[in-house]
Structures are given as structure tokens and as C-alpha cells.
Amino acid sequence: MSGTDKYPGQKVSVVNDGKRCIHSRYCVLNLSSVFVPNVEGPWIKPDAAPHETVIAVVEKCPSGALRHEGSVAEQPPTVNTVRIWENGPLAFHGALDILGDTSSFRATLCRCGLSKRKPFCDHSHAEVNFIATGEPPAKDTPALAVRDGKLKVTPGKDGPLQVEGNLEICGASGRTVSRETKTWLCRCGHSANKPFCDGAHRKAGFKDDGKLPND
């Protein structure tokens, strides 16, 4: 399950970028006929379910590891969101532009500070027992006039994620935490005001070049 692989089907093909997979297991638990891990040969079998079902499950892959190709193109959501995972990453869903990478509307980005594939999550949070609530206090923010549109995510060098665009920040349960059009989200793991940056990255000596991974 690593590297980018294409699994051709008659009506839909599935592309898997294994490096982005964070092992949420949404695919294997929700469509076990198509997503069959630990087998000899291809582990994704696009023709083993109706193509609409395959597409629906692929579009729920939170990390963007899965994409589909065929006659149906994935559409951006009508509401840009970032969901704060309990003890885990920030799961974005929107018309994402991450340092010019517009390949997916879905991405899980590191917020423990320890991923080796920053800005993407590589599941390091689980190895270090990162503790951070998925349900921070809500801010009293007005409804956004527009809830979709381009969402530009810029990981700052040695600093937070700058996010520009219409964005609803949601707790792990889906509860609205805040509504923003420009904000800075902690990705060093040390803010006392998560998910927002409070400047703690400087004292913590957080280091990252602010670029996309090379691989």
C-alpha cells in the first residue's frame, strides 16, 4: 500500500497514493468487496461494486490518498471544512491549493509536528501518543457569506499553516468551532490554543522548510 498505483475498472478507475494514506480504514470498512488489504495481487478491485458506490467511498477518503478517474469528476464540497481529529491531524475538505498542489479536495495535514512528510500527516502522531483534543472551545464567529471557493494552504517555514479562503473549522464531532477567511493553524503540536497557532513554535524550536515533500 505505498507509492502511487492505478487500479483500472470498466467504469471507474481508482488511484491510490499510498504515501498519503493515514490508515483511517474508511475504505476497507465501508466497501470490503472493493478494498481488500493483505491479498496477493491488486488490493483494490473497482469492478467489485457499482461504480457509483466506489466513487462515493473514494470521495470519503480523508487523506486524499484515493482518487477516482473515469467519466465522473469529483466536485469540490459546497462548504470548505477542516475537521480536528482527536489526537490526530487536521482533515481538510475543500478546493485546496497546498503550495500549488491542487490534485485533491481532501488532505490530512500534520498537527503534531513530527510527520516526516510535512505538511502531510504520516501517522507519526500515533507512534508518539500525541494528545490534543478534537473538541476545542467554540469561538463566536458570524456565518460566512460564502462557504466554498479556493482554499489556499501555506505551511510557513518553521511556523503554522496559513489558511486563506472561506473555512469552517469543525470539531471531531462536526460541531462548528470557528468560521474564518484567514487564519493560522498550529502544526508544531505545542500551541496552548489549538487548533490555532499561539507562537509557541518559536520556543519549541519547530523546524520545517515549508515545502512539499520531495517523494
Ligand code: SF4
Ligand atoms: S480511506 Fe484513505 S486514508 Fe483511509 S485507509 Fe483508505 S486509503 Fe487510507
Ligand code: FES
Ligand atoms: S505552529 Fe504551533 S504554536 Fe505556532
